[in-house]
Amino acid sequence: MTLSINKYVIYNLKELLKNGYLVVGLLGACVPAIIMTYYILNESTPFNIKHISSFYCMLGMLAAVLLPLFFINRDYSTKTISLINNSVQNRRNYVFANGIIALSVSLLYTMTGIVLLLVTKALGVSGDLKLSFLAGFSVNVFLLVMTYFLFGYLLFLYGVRSGAVYGILTAILLFFPNALFKIQGIIHNEFLFELIENFPGYFYPAKVGSNPLSPLQYSIGCLTLIVLFVVVLKKSEKIEV
Amino acid sequence: MLINMLTKRYGNSIVLKDLSLDFNQGEIVGLIGRNGAGKSTLMKIITQTIQTYEGSVADNHQVGYLIEEPKLFSNKAGLFHLTYFSGIYGNTFKLSEYERLLRNLQLFDVLNKKVKEYSLGMRQKLGIVISLLNNPSYIVLDEPTNGMDVETSLEVLQELRRMADERNVGILISSHKLEDIEAICNRVLFLGDGTIAGEQHFDKNEQRTLTLIFDNSVDLATFASKQHFGRVVHSGDKDIQIETVAKNAEIFEMVNRLGVRLIDFTAEKKTLRSVYMNKFRGEYHDTQY
Numbered sequence A: 001m002t003l004s005i006n007k008y009v010i011y012n013l014k015e016l017l018k019n020g021y022l023v024v025g026l027l028g029a030c031v032p033a034i035i036m037t038y039y040i041l042n043e044s045t046p047f048n049i050k051h052i053s054s055f056y057c058m059l060g061m062l063a064a065v066l067l068p069l070f071f072i073n074r075d076y077s078t079k080t081i082s083l084i085n086n087s088v089q090n091r092r093n094y095v096f097a098n099g100i101i102a103l104s105v106s107l108l109y110t111m112t113g114i115v116l117l118l119v120t121k122a123l124g125v126s127g128d129l130k131l132s133f134l135a136g137f138s139v140n141v142f143l144l145v146m147t148y149f150l151f152g153y154l155l156f157l158y159g160v161r162s163g164a165v166y167g168i169l170t171a172i173l174l175f176f177p178n179a180l181f182k183i184q185g186i187i188h189n190e191f192l193f194e195l196i197e198n199f200p201g202y203f204y205p206a207k208v209g210s211n212p213l214s215p216l217q218y219s220i221g222c223l224t225l226i227v228l229f230v231v232v233l234k235k236s237e238k239i240e241v
Numbered sequence B: 001m002l003i004n005m006l007t008k009r010y011g012n013s014i015v016l017k018d019l020s021l022d023f024n025q026g027e028i029v030g031l032i033g034r035n036g037a038g039k040s041t042l043m044k045i046i047t048q049t050i051q052t053y054e055g056s057v058a059d060n061h062q063v064g065y066l067i068e069e070p071k072l073f074s075n076k077a078g079l080f081h082l083t084y085f086s087g088i089y090g091n092t093f094k095l096s097e098y099e100r101l102l103r104n105l106q107l108f109d110v111l112n113k114k115v116k117e118y119s120l121g122m123r124q125k126l127g128i129v130i131s132l133l134n135n136p137s138y139i140v141l142d143e144p145t146n147g148m149d150v151e152t153s154l155e156v157l158q159e160l161r162r163m164a165d166e167r168n169v170g171i172l173i174s175s176h177k178l179e180d181i182e183a184i185c186n187r188v189l190f191l192g193d194g195t196i197a198g199e200q201h202f203d204k205n206e207q208r209t210l211t212l213i214f215d216n217s218v219d220l221a222t223f224a225s226k227q228h229f230g231r232v233v234h235s236g237d238k239d240i241q242i243e244t245v246a247k248n249a250e251i252f253e254m255v256n257r258l259g260v261r262l263i264d265f266t267a268e269k270k271t272l273r274s275v276y277m278n279k280f281r282g283e284y285h286d287t288q289y
Helices: A005-018 A022-043 A049-077 A088-123 A131-157 A162-186 A191-198 A200-208 A217-238 B039-046 B078-087 B095-104 B120-132 B150-166 B177-185 B220-226 B247-260 B270-283
Strands: B003-011 B015-023 B028-033 B054-057 B064-065 B136-141 B170-174 B187-192 B193-200 B208-214 B231-235 B240-246 B262-271
Touching: A005 A022, A005 A049, A005 A088, A005 B078, A022 A049, A022 A088, A022 B220, A049 A088, A049 A131, A049 A162, A088 A131, A088 A217, A131 A162, A131 A217, A162 A191, A162 A200, A162 A217, A162 B003, A162 B208, A191 A200, A191 B095, A200 A217, A217 B064, B015 B039, B015 B054, B015 B136, B015 B193, B028 B039, B028 B150, B028 B177, B028 B270, B039 B136, B039 B170, B054 B095, B064 B120, B078 B095, B095 B120, B095 B150, B120 B136, B150 B177, B170 B177, B177 B270, B208 B247, B247 B262
Parallel strands: B028 B170, B028 B187, B064 B136, B136 B170
Antiparallel strands: B003 B015, B003 B054, B187 B193, B208 B240, B208 B262, B231 B240
16 A cells, blocks of 8 residues: 555645635735735835735744644644554655645745735835845745744654644744844854854744845755755654554 | 564563564454563554564555554544545545445444544444555454444454455454454464464364363373374373363273273363463463464
8 A cells, every 4th residue: 555645645735725724824924914015005114025025924934834734743643644654655655745735835825925925016015026036035935834844844753742843833933033133133253143144043034035045045954954854754764653 | 474583672672572473365363462462563563554673574465454542533524534544545435335344333324423423432443444445455453342342342353254254354353352352263373472472273173171080090191192182281190181172982982992991071162261371371381282
């Protein structure tokens, strides 16, 4: 019995749609950005299109990371994963299938974000909306969602409880970058400053919606993603539930 | 299904040691042993839900399984489970194909209810049906009648027997309810000290334990052994206990040939319970059955 990646992905994407989590997540992403747009257009605030993008990513990225983790949490907490972990091939297929779900969610959030930015620009929000910015935004969302998804997946594989996983992810996506930013402001050591600047836990949440990353940051990001994927795959191949 | 020289360690503790066994399609094999003997570990290795072990397990078979408690989504209906666990393996669940089984197990009418509304016995039965999805060649069931009343247990056991006979499915089943094992198994394996410590076949010629008491001392044990009459379980001065499939007439003929007078004769059918108790209480201090 080989787990069908296609069928698994289709079943579970439908499930996300049916149980309403996908819609709630997208609303969580869009509502702050729409409110910001309203204030920019009606209250003549100094904000521009990049602020819209940042507000979209604020809760949007958290939702985009938590949505694909729903299945990992469900399968490991109910131990139904043991009905899938019945060969090395199926263990790998499960990781790939959930990776594809995370990828699909990241694409959905990228597309929605781009549409939102184009609409708000057309409504008159100031700021340049260059192709390079949109490309950077797309790649950033993809890398952030996949990296944090795999990190959350790894926590589940090491037996961390779902409440703790969601708490940790919320903290490192919403609060941790702020703390690091403040530390950057008070330190005068250039090496330490650069270290924080090029730490994925900082640059992803801090810059995902505002700027394309530097080549070094993209390199570090890709390497982190590969390492996380390999660790998740290897751990999944051996895990006993 | 061939399992060869299986060893499983958890740290310094050896749960299974050089264990080998073989069972065939169409056969129902019981697995019994004390708590912690390694039954669930062995089953998890056979179903490949444990990947780290020494030895080999033939993995070219479709194996369905229910190990420990049934793994279900409490907020989903029974039907969802059947559709989902067929679907993700690329198969389409056809209710008509399973209708008879589901009706016999009294699950058909509750398929649209959420699993959290099911009793333990109903969840067990759903777990068994899930194990039968995707046409497995073998199924491995750990305490399948757990939480079921006598009547329901019988229905489940009958269905399992039917699966083995009609669909040629090989079944490995563990249970602490020895009467369940005895009711449907072709043979039983005793798991002890991390390996198969004994085996009991349920043949058409049922084995009995005979106790013979004589009026004078005679070396019947030697005689019975030489004649391949059965297995001498106990031999005293004037009494002997033999496990044999021999008919009463053959016994009396043997006694006559020896020229001794029999003063008492009892025949007791060997039950799985008695075999198990002897095995694990060490009454006979033997290793072979």
